[in-house]
Amino acid sequence: MGQEDKFAFVEAFLEGRSRQQTRRSLQGVVPLDAVHVQKQGKTLVNFSANDYLGLSKHPVLIAAAQDYTQRYGTGATASRLVTGSFDIHQQLEAALAADCGREAALLFNSGFQANVTVLGALLDRHALVLCDRLVHSSLLNGALASRATLTRYRHNDHEHLESLLRQAVNQRYSRVVIVSETVFSMDGDRADVDRLVHLAQTYGAILYLDEAHAIGVLGAGGMGLAMGNPGVDLAMGTLGKAFGAFGAFLVCSARLRDYLINACPGFIYTTALPPSVIGAIAAALKLMPSLEGDRQRLTRHAETLRNQLRAAGFDTGPSSTHIIPIMLGEAERALSLAQWLETQGILAAAIRPPTVPQGTARLRLALSSQHTRQHLGSLIGALRNGHGQRH
The missing domain is CATH 3.90.1150.10 (Aspartate Aminotransferase, domain 1)
Structure with missing residues (x-):
């Protein structure tokens, strides 16, 4: 293969996207x-x-970001397990857990990162993951990267989901994980959280829900449709949408949090969120009830x-x-x-x-x-x- 040919696949891909009018810029x-x-x-x-x-653009968030930068610097400079776990990270996690009525919370650097890496830590190649057909790309990427068996159930079709759960009972899966968004990012409709909780509990499945487009907007105090529901094993919320800042967080049990701190590569091997972002999130969280x-x-x-x-x-x-x-x-x-x-x-x-x-x-x-x-x-x-x- 000559030098001029080694990126022929790039040109072919871009030309195909142009023909289909799906090329982005x-x-x-x-x-x-x-x-x-x-x-x-x-x-x-x-x-x-x-x-x-x-x-x-809220002045309170901007002031908090500036204040935290002045006090703590522009970057966390290390991963959480080295020296990047500042007191402000721990205080914010405690506040997020308390406001969601859950045992524990854990910060991540983005919603995409959280979905990909947490699912990777929850699943293995002997597991089954059942995803709503319209879940976000990050959730599908996490499921695929885990090498688990992936089955996509028809969108918001709980009868189809239950039939798949019933079939899984007699299979030798290491675990079964149900994955859905609570508000679907492209259609703007909602999942029935109570029904998903019921199915997960009935069939002994782990329930993972993405609250990216609900957190801050829906639910009691704006804290989402699933965050405060103890039947939801893990709920992920992003902080760059209604919270106006950046990053993401997960709520779960204290035991699951400890597991992820030790088993989740995307958490272990990445630099912690910078102080300015932590300040903005903390300010937004305080504003939420008002x-x-x-x-x-x-x-x-x-x-x-x-x-x-x-x-x-x-x-x-x-x-x-x-x-x-x-x-x-x-x-x-x-x-x-x-x-x-x-x-x-x-x-x-x-x-x-x-x-x-x-x-x-x-x-x-x-x-x-x-x-x-x-x-x-x-x-x-x-x-x-x-x-x-x-x-």
Whole structure:
């Protein structure tokens, strides 16, 4: 193979993505506030970020990040098991566990890292992992990397899941793990947590739930749909969405926490989160009880927008949360409508395969409590005009 041929696979891959209109590229923006960005000199209302409560620009979080940096420096400089476990990391974990009503919590550097590495530690090649068909890529990557037997049950189909659990009873699996999101990141619908708990307990399975898009927004005090449920063995929440910061955390039993500290490579072998991030998270956690009005406003925004979109003839899928897809089918339609919206001052990203299944390309609208009725009205008006021009 000649020098010019060794990266032929790269060109072939990119050309294939271009033909299918699924090739991605990075688009730089400058955040102006919680719901506005500047892109190529133009100010846009952002309906694509996950800053559900607008906390990324909150002065209390910014002040806490600055304070922790001043006191502790810019980096943790080591892994948690060496010298990177500062008192502030331990205090935050204790506070997260207490606010979720659980025995223990453990910080991770991102939701993707947590899902991949925790599942890797829970599973082995003799295990069975049952994943909802629409779970996030990070969960599938963790399951596949573990070499466990992976079976994907039909989305939110508990009868299908139970049939798979029943079949597993007489098999010699080392363990069975059920994996789901509580709010699905692309469709905006919810899992039935109580039903999943019941099935896990009935069949002796471990239940792992991803709360990335619920934490901060849904549940008592905004602490998610599963975090405080003792029947959920492990629940993961991200801190870069509604919490406005970065990182992730897991709640579980103290015994499971101790196991992961000793058996989870992604935790053991990575530098701890920097002090500024810990400060921002700690500040957001203290604010959470006071943000009920913001959460209610976000819920009202979502209900209003879904109703208006449906009245205008758009398909919003099964959404029941602050994530609202506009189902368009083909990638070209999604790209075209996203481009039209940008000309109208609105940023709404087109989501295409392989992120979503073939034939389900969409615009994914992610609402913030900081959006206004005027923002929603502008979005609806632009969508109606853009939709009309394309039919």
